[in-house]
Amino acid sequence: MKYDVVVVGGGPAGSVTARFAAEKGAKVLIVERRQEIGVPVLCGEGISRKIDDWGMLEGKRWIASTMEGARIYSPDKTCVTLSADVAGNETGYVVYRDIFDQELARRAVKAGAEIMLNTTATGLIKKDNEIKGVKVKQFNEEFEIQTDIVVGADGVESKVGEWAGINTCLKPTDLETCAQYTLTNVECSDAYCDFYLGKEIAPGGYIWVFPKGKDVANVGIGILASFSESGMAKKLLDKFIESDHRLKKGEPVRFLAGAVPVSLPVETVRDHLVLVGDAARHVDPITGGGLTHCLEGGKIAGEVIGEAVEKQDFTKEILMKYETGWKNAFGGKLKRNYAVKEIMLDMDDKTFNMLADSLKDYKFEELSTYSLIKALVLKHPTLLMKLKPLMKMSKEV
Ligand SMILES: Cc1cc2nc3c(=O)[nH]c(=O)nc-3n(C[C@H](O)[C@H](O)[C@H](O)COP(=O)(O)OP(=O)(O)OC[C@H]3O[C@@H](n4cnc5c(N)ncnc54)[C@H](O)[C@@H]3O)c2cc1C
Missing domain, CATH: 3.50.50.60 (FAD/NAD(P)-binding domain)
Structure with missing residues (x-):
């Protein structure tokens, strides 16, 4: 051959x-x-x-739902809303x-x-x-x-x-271990992908809720391998679902576990x-x-x-x-995003809350490093020190 x-x-x-x-x-x-x-x-x-x-x-058969944007929640549930244009690689369609x-x-x-x-x-x-x-x-x-x-x-x-x-x-700090349910009978009908951040919720990662048509959503978690013990991703995901009023009546039609390289x-x-x-x-x-x-x-x-x-x-x-x-x-x-990931690894939940508080009313024209830093520093100048390495990169990238 x-x-x-x-x-x-x-x-x-x-x-x-x-x-x-x-x-x-x-x-x-x-x-x-x-x-x-x-x-x-x-x-x-x-x-x-x-x-x-x-x-x-071609066609539309591969599209499960079309998203208008994303909401990012800090540990204290402060919400930053982004339109689909600026929300990054995962927000636009949820596909089959x-x-x-x-x-x-x-x-x-x-x-x-x-x-x-x-x-x-x-x-x-x-x-x-x-x-x-x-x-x-x-x-x-x-x-x-x-x-x-x-x-x-x-x-x-x-x-x-x-x-x-x-x-x-891949180093354990460059690998996310993931678990996800596709849940049915959930109340996630609006066209927003939701992301939940925080060291307790998902150390070194986040929980996502991606609506996939009527009453159905992909609800998953990614946590950094360096922070995780066996079975921890599923445990944290189960805990989150149990505590969320939209999700807790849901039943799984699919479960998966996998890994993502973040190097x-x-x-x-x-x-x-x-x-x-x-x-x-x-x-x-x-x-x-x-x-x-x-x-x-x-x-x-x-x-x-x-x-x-x-x-x-x-x-x-x-x-x-x-x-x-x-x-x-x-x-x-x-x-640039690898540098941001490294900075985020050192952040505690208080800092995530400050970040979200800085950005919650910000009108993003574009999600550039520069616009982010400007928004953050205007409200919480103490964040400047934590974000110093990014300042240099924003000029380069
Ligand atoms: C839980 C989870 C959630 C994710 N969510 C998102 C998301 O919402 N949005 C997003 O953009 N990305 C997401 N990703 C990442 C995304 O799935 C991957 O980036 C994407 O699948 C990579 O595509 P690929 O073609 O490189 O590899 P894959 O899709 O992994 O395909 C590799 C293929 O190679 C085959 N293969 C492997 N070894 C061999 C071999 N030796 N011989 C023959 N065949 C082989 C495998 O069977 C597989 O079919 C997620 C990943 C995970 C694990």
Whole structure:
């Protein structure tokens, strides 16, 4: 078997990369270990409406509900309301991730990509240290697939980068452990995604409530692995649901547990190799949202890979156009938000309350670092010291 490109992982990052490479004429294969694309769902299913401008998904079948904005609650329940335009990567639509992922895969196939399900990549084939293909296992059969380019789109647990010698290890302070219920019979009919912050509610993370149509909502928690003991995410989530009048009569129709990388991105390119999506650590370190970057980064990767195939040049030099591309598109934001995450880790609940108090009446024109700092410092000048590292970054990013 020989392909120009083998994409390991049929999640959003893999499908979008496959699509754009195939559109440029590359012969592309997606290998996916699951038996169904997008299933089981491991996601809060919130995504920014800016994806409308990218035209990557046809129709509306993948949309569960359309959001008008987000509300962020501090530990004392002070509320900051943001419109969908400024609320970040997770607020715009709540989607059906299984349908969403399958729609992206459909577009990849339409462009000419092939998909092999129930197929797990188990290693890289190398000759004289040069990547020549992928070893896979399908049921009990093991075989090799030759390829010029391997794309690691294998999510948070990515092995492809590691096999190529890239350090993809995550520190406990750079990993969120998550649990989520999809609850039915809840009273969350308005079009706002809610976020609850606080060291006691969700240490190093937050609780989210994303309405998903009539009476249904995704209610989840992410806490930093460095703060969590076994089962703690679920315990804190259960406690929150029990105390919330809108949620406590709800019953679960789905439960999931997963992890999100909240580190800085890793090296994403080597000769014959590209990493995309969660495998590249392209997740927003503050919110844990990764979907928009899968789409944006996947498109850049696919186009660059397509060019490499056209030129039959698979060197790091050619593929680096992808790394430059994603750095220009969202690299600065990831760097800035990683710095903000680090600052937030040192904040106590009192500081979260002060932050929310500063921002609750603020009219955000844009959610820039500068506008945030201005709002904060006007009301609580003592916050200035805590936010000093951000001042420098706001000039850089
Ligand atoms: C609880 C939770 C809630 C989240 N909520 C949101 C949210 O609301 N909004 C948002 O934007 N982001 C959210 N995220 C993050 C988002 O889900 C990820 O950023 C996104 O799924 C990354 O897409 P991906 O294609 O990189 O990886 P994935 O979607 O993880 O896809 C990777 C694929 O690779 C396959 N695979 C892995 N290893 C192999 C192998 N060896 N061989 C073959 N196949 C393999 C897997 O089966 C999987 O299908 C959430 C994550 C979690 C865990």
